[in-house]
Amino acid sequence: MEWFSFSPEDFSYAFLSVLMEGVPFILLGTLLSGLIDQFLPSRTMTRYLPRNAFLGICVSAAMGAVFPMCECGVVPVIRRLIAKGLPVSNAVAYMLAAPVVNPIVAVSTYAAFRGQGAAEFVALRLGLAYAVAVIVALAVLNLPLGAVLKRSVLASAALEPDAGGGSGGGPLGRRFVAAMHTGIRDFLDVMLYFVFGVAVSSLFSTAVNQELIIPLALNDWLAVASMMGFAGILSLCSTSDAFIAATFVAFPGVSKLAFLVFGPMMDLKLLFIYSAVFTKRFVLGLAVGLFILIGLLCVRLSVLGL
Amino acid sequence: MNSLPTRLMASATLSVWGGVLTTFFFSNRIASYLHPAFHWGVLASGIALLALAAGSVIFPESDASGCPVKCQPLWRLSLSFLILTIPLLAATFVSPSAFGASAVRNRGIVDNLDQIPAYSPPVEPPLPQADGSIGESTAVNPSAYLPKNAAGQIKVETVDLLYASAEPTMREDFENKEVEVIGQFMPARTGNPDGDRFNLVRMYVMCCAADARPVGVSVQGQADFPEMTWLKVTGKATFPIQAGRRTALVVADSVEEIDPPEESFIY
Numbered sequence: 001m002e003w004f005s006f007s008p009e010d011f012s013y014a015f016l017s018v019l020m021e022g023v024p025f026i027l028l029g030t031l032l033s034g035l036i037d038q039f040l041p042s043r044t045m046t047r048y049l050p051r052n053a054f055l056g057i058c059v060s061a062a063m064g065a066v067f068p069m070c071e072c073g074v075v076p077v078i079r080r081l082i083a084k085g086l087p088v089s090n091a092v093a094y095m096l097a098a099p100v101v102n103p104i105v106a107v108s109t110y111a112a113f114r115g116q117g118a119a120e121f122v123a124l125r126l127g128l129a130y131a132v133a134v135i136v137a138l139a140v141l142n143l144p145l146g147a148v149l150k151r152s153v154l155a156s157a158a159l160e161p162d163a164g165g166g167s168g169g170g171p172l173g174r175r176f177v178a179a180m181h182t183g184i185r186d187f188l189d190v191m192l193y194f195v196f197g198v199a200v201s202s203l204f205s206t207a208v209n210q211e212l213i214i215p216l217a218l219n220d221w222l223a224v225a226s227m228m229g230f231a232g233i234l235s236l237c238s239t240s241d242a243f244i245a246a247t248f249v250a251f252p253g254v255s256k257l258a259f260l261v262f263g264p265m266m267d268l269k270l271l272f273i274y275s276a277v278f279t280k281r282f283v284l285g286l287a288v289g290l291f292i293l294i295g296l297l298c299v300r301l302s303v304l305g306l
Numbered sequence: 307m308n309s310l311p312t313r314l315m316a317s318a319t320l321s322v323w324g325g326v327l328t329t330f331f332f333s334n335r336i337a338s339y340l341h342p343a344f345h346w347g348v349l350a351s352g353i354a355l356l357a358l359a360a361g362s363v364i365f366p367e368s369d370a371s372g373c374p375v376k377c378q379p380l381w382r383l384s385l386s387f388l389i390l391t392i393p394l395l396a397a398t399f400v401s402p403s404a405f406g407a408s409a410v411r412n413r414g415i416v417d418n419l420d421q422i423p424a425y426s427p428p429v430e431p432p433l434p435q436a437d438g439s440i441g442e443s444t445a446v447n448p449s450a451y452l453p454k455n456a457a458g459q460i461k462v463e464t465v466d467l468l469y470a471s472a473e474p475t476m477r478e479d480f481e482n483k484e485v486e487v488i489g490q491f492m493p494a495r496t497g498n499p500d501g502d503r504f505n506l507v508r509m510y511v512m513c514c515a516a517d518a519r520p521v522g523v524s525v526q527g528q529a530d531f532p533e534m535t536w537l538k539v540t541g542k543a544t545f546p547i548q549a550g551r552r553t554a555l556v557v558a559d560s561v562e563e564i565d566p567p568e569e570s571f572i573y
Contacts, residue, residue, distance in 0.1 A: 005412065009400060009401060009406055013339075013409075014516045018516045020336065024350065177367060206409045234517075
């Protein structure tokens with residue numbers, strides 16, 4: 001069985017389809033980031049979040065229930081929120097949790113796992129994603145900002161005024177123009193990483209024989225690790241990935257859970273998109289940390305008989 | 307983004323993307339890439355990007371917005387333009403708007419109901435009418451609601467037959483009945499002991515072509531076509547037990563090549 005067969009036509013077809021699916025969400029996120037830049041007064045977020053760091057992280061990780069964002073659109077938003085004074089740990093909690101802990105994903109997961117313990121899967125997926133986001137954010141809380149944020153993001157955060165309206169001020173029309181330019185800059189910036197990520201994931205999803213992973217389903221550890229690897233390669237949208245996960249019937253439930261929690265937090269395209277905000281070292285550490293943390297938690301959950 | 311060249315460069319990038327997205331929508335090429343639920347989002351994004359492209363040229367940003375931090379040098383925007391537009395345009399020209407045989411082989415043909423993402427059979431009897439009566443024989447006679455071709459053969463999708471193979475009540479609707487099914491030709495490399503079978507495949511999509519799964523049924527009949535040729539098969543639907551599992555097999559009366567359908571996916 002041939003494991004790799006590249007076809008430029010298949011590659012470009014998958015590449016275009018993921019780009020077309022993702023661009024509307026990225027555009028929405030970047031336009032929102034422009035509006036946040038100009039119209040959200042600095043430090044507003046911190047004013048309304050609990051002062052206790054742990055509680056603040058817990059609230060931030062749950063904000064996706066009210067402000068749902070997909071994993072592509074959330075990155076420009078948190079970049080702007082960080083510039084507006086949102087603590088990085090809170091931003092990371094929101095960034096990791098929002099693509100999963102939201103009503104849209106709950107409904108799609110329930111629909112996908114009909115007849116396979118849908119309610120349990122929804123509860124475990126959202127609960128585990130929330131827990132992982134909080135744990136990672138608590139770890140970030142103890143890291144120096146310079147080790148987490150890219151220098152340019154750090155600089156923009158440092159330059160934001162401490163109070164008042166958005167960063168622009170002035171007449172409404174001028175602020176809308178400034179918001180538009182900010183949105184455009186963010187869009188072009190994030191799209192660079194998105195295009196690279198989609199290219200890599202399209203290569204894997206069309207050229208690599210996916211039937212080769214079936215033998216990995218026989219062992220919980222291997223199944224969990226391989227399903228997370230698969231989620232990372234496929235780079236699916238969190239609103240639809242459950243429908244794909246549900247079809248891996250040969251794989252144990254815990255490995256599907258790992259797929260559903262790990263994928264929206266870290267995949268090939270996100271590896272590149274995160275690099276628009278965070279240092280390369282942090283992104284790599286996040287990828288490895290999430291892989292290990294989610295893997296261990298999911299394997300432990302196998303006692304539930306999933 | 308204050309100087310005219312930088313604004314023009316950003317505008318050019320946005321214009322290319324906006325142009326491609328709107329062209330895909332208005333030419334209906336988008337139907338071969340995304341689930342219909344996403345089509346309007348593509349159009350809205352395309353229009354928004356074209357508007358932003360125009361707006362970024364017409365309305366320069368004021369200096370009060372902190373240009374030293376935010377402005378990108380022209381060389382970076384030029385590089386960004388190349389990276390963002392060349393792959394997009396190249397893929398637009400190269401992509402045949404359909405997967406080829408190697409992608410189908412790499413993904414593996416789905417011939418088991420368990421491997422199909424949550425799918426609902428599209429055909430259901432109508433609800434009771436306004437006067438409370440049940441629609442004409444719909445609840446008891448499947449022929450009243452199953453669509454048929456001019457020759458009276460039931461028009462089915464590959465995925466319907468897979469469902470029927472697993473669900474006895476649905477199987478009764480099709481078993482030993484004459485059916486018409488369309489799909490793409492793929493040689494049968496397994497489960498073909500006598501060498502007289504091939505697979506008929508349709509791409510089943512949840513969101514976009516990237517998550518498409520090739521859903522196929524076996525067809526018994528002689529066919530020698532290039533891989534992924536669109537075919538219309540008519541014949542008898544059967545559901546034999548093979549290797550301990552009930553499968554869908556169409557015993558073909560006729561196999562003919564057809565033009566690709568307007569809607570190549572099933573959802």
